[in-house]
Amino acid sequence: MGGIAEALAAHGLVLFGGFVFLSGEDAPAGPAGRPARSALLVSQAGAEAWPHFLAWCDAQAKVPADPLDQWSRAVIGEIAGQFGASAVSPSDRPFLPFQRWAMRAEGLKPSPLGILMHPLFGLWHAFRGALLFDTELPVAEPPARVHPCDACVEKPCLKACLVGAHTAAGFQHGACLAHVLGAAGKTCRTAGCLDRNACPVASEHRYPPDMQAFLMSAFSGDRTGQLAGECADGLAGSPPLWERWAAAKGGAQSVDDRDFKDASGEKAGGTATSLPYQASPPQSPQGGD
Ligand code: B12
Numbered sequence: 539m540g541g542i543a544e545a546l547a548a549h550g551l552v553l554f555g556g557f558v559f560l561s562g563e564d565a566p567a568g569p570a571g572r573p574a575r576s577a578l579l580v581s582q583a584g585a586e587a588w589p590h591f592l593a594w595c596d597a598q599a600k601v602p603a604d605p606l607d608q609w610s611r612a613v614i615g616e617i618a619g620q621f622g623a624s625a626v627s628p629s630d631r632p633f634l635p636f637q638r639w640a641m642r643a644e645g646l647k648p649s650p651l652g653i654l655m656h657p658l659f660g661l662w663h664a665f666r667g668a669l670l671f672d673t674e675l676p677v678a679e680p681p682a683r684v685h686p687c688d689a690c691v692e693k694p695c696l697k698a699c700l701v702g703a704h705t706a707a708g709f710q711h712g713a714c715l716a717h718v719l720g721a722a723g724k725t726c727r728t729a730g731c732l733d734r735n736a737c738p739v740a741s742e743h744r745y746p747p748d749m750q751a752f753l754m755s756a757f758s759g760d761r762t763g764q765l766a767g768e769c770a771d772g773l774a775g776s777p778p779l780w781e782r783w784a785a786a787k788g789g790a791q792s793v794d795d796r797d798f799k800d801a802s803g804e805k806a807g808g809t810a811t812s813l814p815y816q817a818s819p820p821q822s823p824q825g826g827d
Pocket residue numbers: 627628629633634635636637638639651652653654655661663664665666708709711731753754757822823826827
């Protein structure tokens with residue numbers, strides 16, 4: 539495993555533990571095409587990877603649809619090749635059980651929001667991929683972890699959302715989306731989920747507003763960048779991402795002619811026809827998080 543963490547760190551990414559597949563477990567294919575024997579998880583933790591991703595976008599002739607996915611696949615795929623591994627992504631279909639893998643590899647537990655809580659990074663981490671190996675790597679048992687949610691009596695993460703989208707029955711995706719895309723949802727669109735931001739754990743790793751706006755744009759299925767662009771008036775001195783990318787390419791790429799492919803086709807409920815934006819129908823997550 540020597541060198542993998544360093545190779546990932548050069549892109550702001552973090553190795554998030556590993557595990558050995560049990561015999562008979564439904565493991566995805568490793569580099570030889572047979573079920574993999576072990577896996578290492580790759581995460582973005584805090585905002586460390588964000589400038590690397592932005593620099594990659596700036597260097598593309600045309601910013602691709604689902605750019606965070608594309609960047610992750612490019613970076614992690616290359617590192618996989620260097621270390622004799624194959625790479626998988628959280629957005630591969632059918633969905634791979636990344637959260638279950640992380641509970642196993644890192645001893646993490648879910649927060650009341652469904653997102654896994656990390657004692658060092660709080661809710662501010664997400665998986666960008668996994669490296670799969672044909673051999674059993676000598677991975678350590680996950681460390682004994684404190685789960686901050688156990689000691690959190692007030693649970694502010696369940697009290698900030700204006701539409702109460704996180705309930706005991708689970709995440710009300712439709713209610714969330716309708717609010718995010720509606721007139722009253724500007725704070726969610728430009729600064730991120732109020733519930734997630736209300737968590738006091740590891741606030742030093744909280745994603746910056748442009749990153750949160752970008753992720754929220756991806757989460758809400760917006761392929762036009764209008765939602766991310768909206769944060770122009772919320773982020774002093776920082777042009778909205780899509781404008782920045784368009785400008786960097788000499789204006790060659792307008793919002794309208796960008797090639798946004800429909801990669802998933804899975805529609806989510808809860809959208810109204812009276813949205814203030816011409817957003818494409820919300821899709822399942824597009825490399826956000
Ligand atoms: C489909 C999906 C969604 C769907 C449905 C979620 C659901 N009910 O399963 C929707 C669109 C609602 C969604 C939303 C978000 N998601 Co999501 N999502 C996924 C995705 C692509 C597949 C989930 C799945 O079906 N896995 C297959 C099963 C078999 O895997 P599993 O590990 O065994 O399943 C676990 C989860 O399903 C979990 N679970 C069960 N119910 C819910 C509900 C929610 C809301 C979540 C987050 C998890 C969850 O429990 C299972 C056992 O642990 C995963 C990536 C992945 N491949 O896992 C990301 C993933 C779970 N999402 C993630 C995130 C961050 C989000 C968002 C915050 C994104 C954003 N930018 O705002 C939002 C909001 C969630 C919230 N509560 O606030 C992260 C979580 C990271 C973490 N620290 O744990 C993941 C892992 C993606 C990543 N790249 O890291 N998501």
